[in-house]
Amino acid sequence: MIKGCKICGVKDSNTLNYIINHAHPPKFIGFICNYPKSSRYVELNSLNKLLNVKKNKSEFVAVLVKPNNKILEEIKSLPFDYYQLYDCTPNEIKIIKQKYQKKIITALTIKDETDVLRYKSFVDVTDVYLFDSKGYEKSHSFDHNLIKNVKLNKELMLAGNIKFDDNLKNYEKISNYLDLSGGLETSGLKDISKINIFLNNLNELINET
8 A cells, every 4th residue: 555655865955945835745755865877966064954844744865775884973963764775784774774863765776586585584684674776877667576475574665667647557556665766856956736636636645546
């Protein structure tokens, strides 16, 4: 059952203010903290200014690809509720979780069933599982059927080329949260009109179930 969504890759205050003040705001808002290859990356000084807002009903997520101690120390005082971690071992996540007292979204990039089954190694350190494509900064898709029969005792977030105007009912049986970034953009920039359509459509679906 879908409970909500994450809008990821926010990097400007106009978009952020629109999202957090929307009638149906996302559960999570993600910020790319240490991956300069992404066009959605926000460098530290800009991040400090950007996050100086009232979150309202949303929770902030630091998106981190195998973070080192330097970036973890630099962002530790920022108002993040979750760390979304790529390319970390279960032990690395355990250390980060204990040291910084954050909830953890473990991001697993999926190509085949072997990738899916890796989730079992992270049961003890994960609050939410994110099943994503191998695209990282690119909006690639993967076969969502690979996770249809996965039985988790944690919440599941789904990413991978989901579009703002998709039939969201297609994801009802496989995900608790939908994670969109590129699917809410036009020419590489967040598109307020697409965000509005998506959030309204998602709210309709949630209220149906």
